[in-house]
Amino acid sequence: MKLTEQKIIEIIEAVFEQKRGSINSATPLEDVAKDSMDIIEFISILKNKHNIVINPAEIIKVTTVKEVADYVLSHQDISKN
Amino acid sequence: MFQEFMHMQLVVVSSSYLSDKVVEEEYFSSDELTYLSGNFQGNKLRDKLLGRIAVKHSVSENDFKKVIIQYNNFGKPVLDISSMFCSIAHSYGLGIAGAAFFKIGVDVELIRNHEESLLRSIASEEEISLFDEENPDTIVTKIWVMKEAVSKALGVGIAYPFTDMKIEKDKKDYSVIVECSKWFAKVFLREGYVIGYCYPYEEIQKRIVKITYLQ
Numbered sequence: 001m002k003l004t005e006q007k008i009i010e011i012i013e014a015v016f017e018q019k020r021g022s023i024n025s026a027t028p029l030e031d032v033a034k035d036s037m038d039i040i041e042f043i044s045i046l047k048n049k050h051n052i053v054i055n056p057a058e059i060i061k062v063t064t065v066k067e068v069a070d071y072v073l074s075h076q077d078i079s080k081n
Numbered sequence: 082m083f084q085e086f087m088h089m090q091l092v093v094v095s096s097s098y099l100s101d102k103v104v105e106e107e108y109f110s111s112d113e114l115t116y117l118s119g120n121f122q123g124n125k126l127r128d129k130l131l132g133r134i135a136v137k138h139s140v141s142e143n144d145f146k147k148v149i150i151q152y153n154n155f156g157k158p159v160l161d162i163s164s165m166f167c168s169i170a171h172s173y174g175l176g177i178a179g180a181a182f183f184k185i186g187v188d189v190e191l192i193r194n195h196e197e198s199l200l201r202s203i204a205s206e207e208e209i210s211l212f213d214e215e216n217p218d219t220i221v222t223k224i225w226v227m228k229e230a231v232s233k234a235l236g237v238g239i240a241y242p243f244t245d246m247k248i249e250k251d252k253k254d255y256s257v258i259v260e261c262s263k264w265f266a267k268v269f270l271r272e273g274y275v276i277g278y279c280y281p282y283e284e285i286q287k288r289i290v291k292i293t294y295l296q
Contacts, residue, residue, distance in 0.1 A: 015196070030125070035172060036239045037225055041195055044202035057240035 003050060003076055005069040012065060015042045025066035032065070052076045088289040089181040090139040091278055093189075093271070094131045095296040096174035108134050108145040124174070131176025132169040138295065139180040140165065157236045168233050168278075175274050183288075186234025186264075187278045188226045195221050203228065203243040211250040219275070224248065226277035227266040231257045234264065234279055256282050 005025065013023060016032040023032055033039050039059060046052040052075055062068050098104060105114060109130075121129050137145040140160060149161050150169075158169050160180075167180045173191040200209065200221040212220045228243045235241075247258045248266070257264045257279065265285045268277035280288055 017194075035190075036229070037190060037199075039239065040202065040243075041199040044198040045196055047202070048196075048198040055240070057238070060239055 003052070003073060005066070005073065008069040008072050009065060011045060012042065012068065015045060023065055025064065025069065027065045029063055029065060029068060036060075046072065050076070087182070087287075088291050089179055089183075089185055089278065089280060091179045091187065091290055091292045092135040092139040092177065093276060093292065093294045094135045094138070094176045095272075095294075096127060096131060098134070098295045099127060099130060104134070105130070108137055110146050113146075127174065128171035128176060131174070132171040132178060133176075134295070135176045135178035136160075136167050136169050136180065138293065139178045140167065153236075156238065157233070168230070170229075170233070172274065175276075177276060179278050181280065183280060183284065184234050185278060185280045186230040186232065187276075188229040188233065189274055189276045190222050190226050190229075191274050192216075192218055192222045192270075194218055200224070204248070205244070208248045211248060211255070219270075222275045223268045223277075226268050226275045227255060227257055227279070230266060230277045230279040231259060231264045235259065235262075254285075 009023060012032060013020060016038055018032055040056060043054045043056060043059065046054055052072060054072065054075060059068065059071060062071055117129055118126060133150060136150060136158065137148040141148050151159050153159050158167055160167050165180060165182055166185050167178060168185055168187040169178045170188045172189045175189055177187050177189045179185045179187040195218055197217065200217060204224045208224065209220060212223060214220050227248060228246045231246060232241055245259065249256050249258060255266045257266045263282040264279040265282045266277065266279040268275055278290065
């Protein structure tokens with residue numbers, strides 16, 4: 001099943017232990033990901049549960065949840081090829 | 082201003098230490114406070130202050146305001162004394178820093194719930210078997226802290242795969258092998274956090290770590 005921006009937001013809420021509906025696409029990433037351990041956990045979940053491979057060096061360059069979602073969505077087809 | 086010492090200084094600062102306003106005035110110039118409060122808010126600001134207090138305390142006995150912390154192009158903290166190495170970390174209201182005249186790295190993490198996939202993405206089965214804890218969240222946090230401390234000592238960032246680092250154990254001592262280098266790595270538990278540090282393995286016999294707690 002293809003991910004959507006909303007689904008990615010829900011994954012981010014779960015990984016970063018945020019209340020459901022507490023973040024949106026404009027939320028700064030640094031408000032939810034407290035440190036690099038959170039980021040690597042998020043990447044490991046995307047790989048294990050959704051078969052999406054993300055480069056950690058790329059994901060830390062983004063600043064908002066929307067940019068994370070855009071990056072992940074643009075890589076989900078690449079990862080499955 | 083800087084202390085002369087042969088050992089490694091490790092300073093651990095808890096958030097309760099920050100509650101007294103005098104502490105801020107003792108450690109930070111108005112310029113530094115203005116910069117920090119202008120760029121960080123809330124818990125992020127708190128953790129930045131804790132990390133900076135820790136590093137200032139690790140290199141100086143009382144001239145804390147004069148300790149200037151800068152960052153190099155790789156984001157690694159550097160002091161204005163070139164022969165001294167320092168490393169800073171903070172996590173959820175605890176700040177730590179190490180300083181020494183040899184390479185070091187430190188890290189701290191609050192033990193919290195993690196998906197099992199995180200452990201598998203940073204460690205092999207062989208490495209996981211080196212830890213006796215029953216709680217998988219403690220194991221993953223210990224492994225993370227060891228490898229992150231080495232990552233900081235090397236000055237490599239998040240992009241360096243933790244699976245390219247190998248943890249070994251000899252009796253009670255842990256070490257981390259990265260390419261051609263070997264690092265002595267120590268982790269310990271304190272009030273729900275895992276605190277860790279590392280330094281080059283070849284001088285293990287000479288190295289003493291003096292730990293100071295500010296709370």
